Amino acid sequence: xxxxxxxxxxxxxxxxxxxxxxxxxxxxxxxxxxxxxxxxxxxxxxxxxxxxxxxxxxxxxxxxxxxxxxxxxxxxxxxxxxxxxxxxxxxxxxxxxxxxxxxxxxxxxxxxxxxxxxxxxxxxxxxxxxxxxxxxxxxxxxxxxxxxxxxxxxxxxxxxxxxxxxxxxxx
Amino acid sequence: xxxxxxxxxxxxxxxxxxxxxxxxxxxxxxxxxxxxxxxxxxxxxxxxxxxxxxxxxxxxxxxxxxxxxxxxxxxxxxxxxxxxxxxxxxxxxxxxxxxxxxxxxxxxxxxxxxxxxxxxxxxxxxxxxxxxxxxxxxxxxxxxxxxxxxxxxxxxxxxxxxxxxxxxxxxxxxxxxxxxxxxxxxxxxxxxxxxxxxxxxxxxxxxxxxxxxxxxxxxxxxxxxxxxxxxxxxxxxxxxxxxxxxxxxxxxxxxxxxxxxxxxxxxxxxxxxxxxxxxxxxxxxxxxxxxxxxxxxxxxxxxxxxxxxxxxxxxxxxxxxxxxxxxxxxxxxxxxxx
Numbered sequence: 214x215x216x217x218x219x220x221x222x223x224x225x226x227x228x229x230x231x232x233x234x235x236x237x238x239x240x241x242x243x244x245x246x247x248x249x250x251x252x253x254x255x256x257x258x259x260x261x262x263x264x265x266x267x268x269x270x271x272x273x274x275x276x277x278x279x280x281x282x283x284x285x286x287x288x289x290x291x292x293x294x295x296x297x298x299x300x301x302x303x304x305x306x307x308x309x310x311x312x313x314x315x316x317x318x319x320x321x322x323x324x325x326x327x328x329x330x331x332x333x334x335x336x337x338x339x340x341x342x343x344x345x346x347x348x349x350x351x352x353x354x355x356x357x358x359x360x361x362x363x364x365x366x367x368x369x370x371x372x373x374x375x376x377x378x379x380x381x382x383x384x
Numbered sequence: 385x386x387x388x389x390x391x392x393x394x395x396x397x398x399x400x401x402x403x404x405x406x407x408x409x410x411x412x413x414x415x416x417x418x419x420x421x422x423x424x425x426x427x428x429x430x431x432x433x434x435x436x437x438x439x440x441x442x443x444x445x446x447x448x449x450x451x452x453x454x455x456x457x458x459x460x461x462x463x464x465x466x467x468x469x470x471x472x473x474x475x476x477x478x479x480x481x482x483x484x485x486x487x488x489x490x491x492x493x494x495x496x497x498x499x500x501x502x503x504x505x506x507x508x509x510x511x512x513x514x515x516x517x518x519x520x521x522x523x524x525x526x527x528x529x530x531x532x533x534x535x536x537x538x539x540x541x542x543x544x545x546x547x548x549x550x551x552x553x554x555x556x557x558x559x560x561x562x563x564x565x566x567x568x569x570x571x572x573x574x575x576x577x578x579x580x581x582x583x584x585x586x587x588x589x590x591x592x593x594x595x596x597x598x599x600x601x602x603x604x605x606x607x608x609x610x611x612x613x614x615x616x617x618x619x620x621x622x623x624x625x626x627x628x629x630x631x632x633x634x635x636x637x638x639x640x641x642x643x644x645x646x647x648x649x650x651x652x653x654x655x656x657x658x659x660x661x662x663x664x665x666x667x668x669x670x671x672x673x674x675x676x677x678x679x680x681x682x683x684x685x686x687x688x689x690x691x692x693x694x695x696x697x698x699x700x701x702x703x704x705x706x707x708x709x710x711x712x713x714x715x716x717x718x719x720x721x722x
Binding site for chain 2: 233249250251253272273274277280286287288289292293294296297340343344347349352354355357358359360361362363
């Protein structure tokens with residue numbers, strides 16, 4: 214089946230814009246940043262604020278490893294432009310423990326052995342924090358459904374659900 | 385992702401002015417689809433116009449007894465809005481059947497209508513695609529077309545529209561309010577999305593210089609007899625192979641009004657008004673539903689890998705109409721189909 218290669222349009226050369234000033238309050242600390250507009254929130258956190266706890270998995274919003282809380286809501290930071298969140302309050306995995314004490318979800322993930330390789334874990338925990346704040350999930354079935362945006366390739370799902378249930382009961 | 389300029393719109397008139405001044409620009413709100421397409425370089429806008437600061441975030445009751453939903457209301461807020469949950473549960477259910485909790489927190493109401501197909505050839509810039517590069521051909525016709533259209537498609541494009549929310553909005557006969565340089569207008573939901581025809585690069589009848597400002601729902605929400613049934617390869621966070629929004633008004637055992645919209649089967653949410661009309665006055669039972677399914681699918685055409693969808697759609701329609709008639713809508717948490 215002969216298929217001709219699609220003609221690619223000639224790339225337009227767009228002049229590089231000046232970097233844009235913005236401020237983000239991340240884990241209680243306000244930071245001023247100068248970023249190109251195409252910098253995702255994920256890259257801003259990891260590359261510009263050295264907060265590498267938030268992971269880049271698929272970089273397409275399909276795996277949930279990049280989940281953070283923006284103004285209290287869980288979102289995929291890989292599909293968010295940092296410039297669009299100027300002035301926002303952001304919580305990452307590094308901001309959950311308080312005064313040296315683990316967040317109840319962090320403790321529950323340890324108690325239930327809710328991870329193996331750990332790559333998805335910061336996204337799972339931030340997503341679960343968003344889930345608990347939303348208050349829509351009550352049963353294990355509902356937890357599974359509303360956590361479906363977080364993939365665990367090690368397959369620790371039963372333990373993740375048990376950990377979230379424990380944290381939910383104690384919150 | 386190619387380099388681009390970034391600006392903010394302060395109000396709707398400013399947004400319309402900016403898009404007119406920059407024809408290669410795109411509006412950005414939730415960004416869940418656009419940023420992904422930009423990473424793949426399927427979309428290469430010269431500028432993004434950030435519309436997230438526009439005052440389009442309200443859900444208000446209309447004088448006609450319906451609801452006016454601002455274009456920037458996030459999908460999750462809409463699904464959980466008390467008036468939507470009570471009066472338009474088929475819409476709430478369809479929204480919660482789509483994407484993930486994170487994406488629903490980000491995605492806007494207007495953006496949901498404008499998301500592009502997830503046809504893998506549309507995403508793969510190394511392959512021909514009439515939707516991405518008009519005139520280059522359709523790779524899906526002879527390629528992997530398991531997810532593709534069985535209704536209303538032609539040889540130019542067999543992509544499907546990916547939205548769940550839009551299937552419910554089609555069944556509810558929503559209106560789309562838009563603003564442009566010539567002022568405001570509203571578009572009936574059935575006329576908003578297009579079939580591919582010879583111009584598959586155009587998904588909708590929204591002008592390039594127009595912006596969606598609101599979605600309006602009529603008063604009738606079919607809160608008693610409705611369902612959104614979505615059949616997919618995994619139980620959550622997957623696009624539909626076939627989905628059905630069914631809404632009935634029944635008097636005793638007799639159908640007074642029927643709405644039936646399908647997702648995952650065509651380039652737009654699929655309705656067949658003749659089929660809906662033929663159900664009125666007939667008993668709300670299996671024979672009626674089977675005839676409706678047969679009639680709706682009469683011209684369905686399968687390709688190499690998606691012919692199974694015709695029988696799947698037939699069964700999904702009958703099951704959905706049965707769920708609606710019995711007042712037992714599909715749960716989006718428990719996926720057991722009853």
